[in-house]
Amino acid sequence: MKAVIISAYGKADQLYLADIDVPKVAEDEVLVAVEATSINPIDWKARQGMLQPVYNWSFPVVLGWDLAGTIVQVGPAVKKFKVGDDVFARPDNYKDGKKGTYAEYAVVKEDKLALKPANLSFEEAAGIPLAGLTAYQVIKDQLKIRAGEKVLIQGGAGGVGSFAVQLAKYFGAYVATTASPQNEVFLKEIGADEVIDYHTTKITDVLHDYDAVFDTVNEIDAGISILKPNGRLVTIAGNPSEKQKSGSQSGEKQTK
Ligand SMILES: NC(=O)c1ccc[n+]([C@@H]2O[C@H](COP(=O)([O-])OP(=O)(O)OC[C@H]3O[C@@H](n4cnc5c(N)ncnc54)[C@H](OP(=O)(O)O)[C@@H]3O)[C@@H](O)[C@H]2O)c1
Structure with missing residues (x-):
């Protein structure tokens, strides 16, 4: 899949488009085809390396903490959501730093998901979580x-x-x-x-x-x-x- 990654900490010119593996779905997770994400201050703080005391990531890193999109795969333990549901979420922080939302696909635990209200666009929903x-x-x-x-x-x-x-x-x-x-x-x-x-x-x-x-x-x-x-x-x-x-x-x- 395509994702926007960083391979070093620094300014915005460290962000670039790359092909990386689609993340694997755990039992209690879904895979979301991301339609929209958003940018919060944590994105630039993380990009500049200010969160190194908190996150011990190895590069490449995929940033992004918000998503809205459509479920394309569900883990076997997922009960409340199904393929085709439009959802929005603030996914968990993953220790490897490779499952951010600046990507075509992102995994989300079932308990972090909500159905996207039909009257919100994907862009509007991705600005909320x-x-x-x-x-x-x-x-x-x-x-x-x-x-x-x-x-x-x-x-x-x-x-x-x-x-x-x-x-x-x-x-x-x-x-x-x-x-x-x-x-x-x-x-x-x-x-x-x-x-x-x-x-x-x-x-x-x-x-x-x-x-x-x-x-x-x-x-x-x-x-x-x-x-x-x-x-x-x-x-x-x-x-x-x-x-x-x-x-x-x-x-x-x-x-x-
Ligand atoms: N976004 C998150 O989910 C989140 C989560 C945890 C922590 N934080 C932290 O919380 C802070 C704010 O985040 P944010 O996402 O809300 O930022 P933001 O959307 O960039 O908003 C910043 C706002 O601060 C206002 N501002 C700047 N200086 C000000 C001042 N001296 N007095 C009053 N208003 C001032 C500006 O308002 P005007 O346009 O009216 O001047 C601007 O709209 C950041 O430090 C961020 O790291 C954010």
């Missing part, structure tokens, strides 16, 4: 956003941020978000109550006593500063210092 799941895990499971809470999503116009704004609103929160001015209309359409232009306004000047902050832009200290005592902050963009994690800057605040 990684960013959508990240936002869902943070808003629902980690921050545990409840109705009536005040929540700030830093970077609301991004892939993760735009799902987070919608989910926080769905759970009944008052949602503030930071963005460039050209994204204000879009963010209000998807549920933001307040959009702050981060180019001209500091959140610390306009927000206070927030219950929760979801940081997607690595501005942890600013986020902590607007929390009320016992407020919660989760970051997916930075590494909180011990001081930030302990909440010693501001009493009881919790940072993950």
Whole structure:
């Protein structure tokens, strides 16, 4: 099959088209003919070698964490899906680094698959899994956003941020978000109550006593500063210092 691979870490010119073997399907996996994939920040971070402490891959490596496509083969233990189903998924990370989604075919475990809604194109569906799941895990499971809470999503116009704004609103929160001015209309359409232009306004000047902050832009200290005592902050963009994690800057605040 054709796949876009890298044979060394580096810039985008390390990506090239190659012929590689179609991955073998395990008992609990399906093989998907990939119609669309998407690009997330993890793709360029991995390409540049920033994930070497996490993934011990040998080259060539196939990147890509999202797919939408059609099932062409099912393993014998697969129960809920069949050949011909249109699906979308964020496949598992495979240790060999050769089963990414920049390829004509990719394997996915049954428990990581969902049927693609008929009203979504393959391209639209492939934009959802990684960013959508990240936002869902943070808003629902980690921050545990409840109705009536005040929540700030830093970077609301991004892939993760735009799902987070919608989910926080769905759970009944008052949602503030930071963005460039050209994204204000879009963010209000998807549920933001307040959009702050981060180019001209500091959140610390306009927000206070927030219950929760979801940081997607690595501005942890600013986020902590607007929390009320016992407020919660989760970051997916930075590494909180011990001081930030302990909440010693501001009493009881919790940072993950
Ligand atoms: N994508 C994922 O599934 C995922 C998973 C785990 C971790 N992460 C990490 O989370 C971060 C965001 O990922 P993403 O996929 O959402 O990125 P993205 O789609 O590239 O979005 C980045 C957004 O950040 C906004 N931005 C940049 N600087 C900002 C600032 N100072 N204040 C407020 N907004 C700012 C920009 O908004 P404007 O256009 O409005 O300026 C841009 O739309 C990355 O560090 C990524 O590695 C992502």
